[in-house]
Amino acid sequence: xxxxxxxxxxxxxxxxxxxxxxxxxxxxxxxxxxxxxxxxxxxxxxxxxxxxxxxxxxxxxxxxxxxxxxxxxxxxxxxxxxxxxxxxxxxxxxxxxxxxxxxxxxxxxxxxxxxxxxxx
Amino acid sequence: xxxxxxxxxxxxxxxxxxxxxxxxxxxxxxxxxxxxxxxxxxxxxxxxxxxxxxxxxxxxxxxxxxxxxxxxxxxxxxxxxxxxxxxxxxxxxxxxxxxxxxxxxxxxxxxx
Numbered sequence: 001x002x003x004x005x006x007x008x009x010x011x012x013x014x015x016x017x018x019x020x021x022x023x024x025x026x027x028x029x030x031x032x033x034x035x036x037x038x039x040x041x042x043x044x045x046x047x048x049x050x051x052x053x054x055x056x057x058x059x060x061x062x063x064x065x066x067x068x069x070x071x072x073x074x075x076x077x078x079x080x081x082x083x084x085x086x087x088x089x090x091x092x093x094x095x096x097x098x099x100x101x102x103x104x105x106x107x108x109x110x111x112x113x114x115x116x117x118x119x120x
Numbered sequence: 121x122x123x124x125x126x127x128x129x130x131x132x133x134x135x136x137x138x139x140x141x142x143x144x145x146x147x148x149x150x151x152x153x154x155x156x157x158x159x160x161x162x163x164x165x166x167x168x169x170x171x172x173x174x175x176x177x178x179x180x181x182x183x184x185x186x187x188x189x190x191x192x193x194x195x196x197x198x199x200x201x202x203x204x205x206x207x208x209x210x211x212x213x214x215x216x217x218x219x220x221x222x223x224x225x226x227x228x229x230x231x232x
Contacts, residue, residue, distance in 0.1 A: 035221075044213070044223055044224070044225050044226050045170065045213060045215070045223040045226075046223070047220070047221035047222070047223075061220075095169055097169075104217070104221070105158060105160070105175065105217040106160035106172055106175045106215065106217060107160075107162075107170070107172065107215075108171075108172035108181065109169070109171070109172070110169035110170055110171075111169060112168075112169055113169060
């Protein structure tokens with residue numbers, strides 16, 4: 001069974017940092033593009049970042065460029081999101097999601113997500 | 121950015137009846153080189169992450185019941201549930217992947 005399990009969320013003050021992790025199982029992690037997607041409380045979905053299989057291509061939504069860094073460790077079947085200079089508007093549930101082998105078009109499956117709260 | 125707008129925001133349909141959700145993109149998501157619409161549909165039940173239902177606007181994901189179908193091209197798309205079941209109560213999202221990735225605001229589907 002394909003499974004994605006996130007961790008690392010929590011409560012942080014504005015300007016603080018968090019590192020999210022996502023462990024994958026049930027598929028060949030190193031063969032797929034991977035993404036982070038977030039959902040603010042009571043709001044819709046927003047793609048945050050994605051990364052190619054070898055880690056050499058990374059893309060971000062404009063609102064997190066320069067503050068967030070996506071990375072992966074294929075030996076550990078793990079995806080990461082380093083979040084710095086956090087803002088109140090970054091409050092959301094962050095989920096990792098699998099893309100495709102050839103790129104990222106749609107997201108399937110998604111992890112359950114880890115909540116991030118940014119507040120003073 | 122390509123803006124995705126869904127209608128209606130909420131919908132109540134009787135069991136066994138047809139449910140129709142619309143999605144409009146601010147620009148065409150039809151890629152001329154492969155004639156594919158870069159549009160997907162998801163279902164999100166309470167407390168669960170989104171689940172992919174449809175991609176390329178009309179291709180059903182493996183394991184998705186055939187009562188779910190997608191149609192449309194260019195800027196206007198529709199998700200249809202042919203005979204609503206109780207387990208279909210959820211929020212449905214469309215998503216474009218033509219340029220970046222943006223989602224519609226969601227449509228909440230309930231039983232009448």
